[in-house]
Amino acid sequence: MVEQLNQAEREDALDGLPDWDHDEGRDAITRNFTFADFSEAFAFMTRVALLAEKADHHPEWSNVYNRVEILLTTHDAGGLSGRDIDMAQAIDALVE
Numbered sequence: 001m002v003e004q005l006n007q008a009e010r011e012d013a014l015d016g017l018p019d020w021d022h023d024e025g026r027d028a029i030t031r032n033f034t035f036a037d038f039s040e041a042f043a044f045m046t047r048v049a050l051l052a053e054k055a056d057h058h059p060e061w062s063n064v065y066n067r068v069e070i071l072l073t074t075h076d077a078g079g080l081s082g083r084d085i086d087m088a089q090a091i092d093a094l095v096e
């Protein structure tokens with residue numbers, strides 16, 4: 001069973017992820033990425049896909065040409081969990 005973050009954990013986690021927005025309706029975090037072209041965007045998605053498989057935690061996402069929109073939430077918990085925060089940090093590390 002995966003537990004949702006409580007309010008204090010949620011605030012701490014979001015403070016540590018300044019590039020991510022909290023979608024309150026979904027209880028999710030989102031970040032938009034823009035790359036030079038489709039090839040760069042898809043290469044990034046490939047790297048995220050490998051992270052997701054390794055963690056068994058998968059993004060909701062979309063891609064239009066050089067843009068990638070990622071939403072993270074934990075379906076098994078019905079909202080944000082530590083798994084989303086870990087995944088966001090790992091994704092951020094890919095683009096640092």
Ligand SMILES: C[C@H](O)[C@H](O)[C@H]1CNC2=NC(N)=NC(=O)C2=N1
Pocket residue numbers: 056057058059072073074075076077
């Ligand atoms: C069976 C499998 O472990 C679960 O369905 C995993 C897979 N990936 C997942 N990804 C996300 N984002 N949330 C989940 O609850 C989730 N659950």
